[in-house]
Amino acid sequence: MNSEQSTQSATPETMTRLERVKANTREDHQQIDNMVMAMKPFDSRANYVRFLQLQHAFHRVMKPLYEAEDINQLVPGLASRSRYDDVCADLADLGAAGREGAQGMAAPQKGAGRMGWLYVCEGSNLGAAFLLKAAARIGLDDSFGARHLRAHSDGRGKHWREFVAQLNALELDAAEEEAFMKGAHDAFDFFHSLLLDDQRLAA
Template identity: 60%
Template sequence: MNLDGDLTEVSRAETRLQKLKRMTTSDHQHIDDMVMAMAPFDSRGNYARFLGLQYVFHRLVKPFYTADDLNVLIPGLSERSRFTSVCADIADLQCAVPEIQTPVAVPDAGMERLGWLYVCEGSSLGAAFLLKAATNIGLDASFGARHLAGHEDGRGKHWREFVDQVNGLALGEQQEQEVINGAIAAFDFFRILLIEDQKNAA
């Protein structure tokens, strides 16, 4: 047995979320590009459109955060939802609450929900840049851009805790694929929301 070789192979092995990131990188980049094309921080009107999309997405994933079975797998999950903060932002800016639309099927059970949570939690990690940009239109973590604020323990630490929890789950091959499918579906969902927003804004 080549112990050095075996250790090298182990060190090269992807974690669950590293694989998930690799398989959804293009989807993630496409969404980022579309969001930036909205110019959400050029005006409060543009930001209100962006906030409406956030409301729809966070409202639909909220049941995942409160699901009993997922909270057993990921302790503290129920405290991670940012939906309340999104609602507070909408109230701050006196925006209309958008109608809930479901252009793709949202799962109510199974491991696909972990893929959706990966997308939602990952967006929190990347929101530091957005929060900084929000100051251009007079918004911050206490007014209008609450949902973009980092966790009090720090964005990085909060994200790493989630990563460690999800990577530590014992999942079967089919469940692994469900997680990937869920993440792809979540990105597809947000992409469709952005496309519909573009049509309405035209």
């Protein structure tokens, strides 16, 4: 059974944590997906740099969460999965800089909400396969300009499946479960606020 079918036939009680957060944030994701595509990030390098600046602001906020010691004990190897350094290298490849001041909402620095933010950031690597292909249209690839969209050396799927298993196995009480779900919504909201800032700057 694929995840789409299981989401439809399952009730919230029988769904895995991943299935619940995916179902709960479907609209958040669709909105972000639509807004990013409306920027036409792969029509020109200038447009792509705007997209990179959003990614820079997002991954900068995420970096301390990837490095948190307590989460790394639960999710071994997490610290090495941050894309922030790759985003910085992509900006440098294109002679561009991140936008200062684009701090927006702060990510939580403790508690289960951080796992919601990490779900959003790790999940964004799945869609990145599609974005990396599109980046080839403007001469970028995983060694120049689009490094942060690259797959891990042992494959995109393997890391995602591991992360999902780790996420599903976490023991959370009701309050932590709520904080986790709120964290996922907040992370999408943060990306949304970055997109709105970008629209204002471009207007």
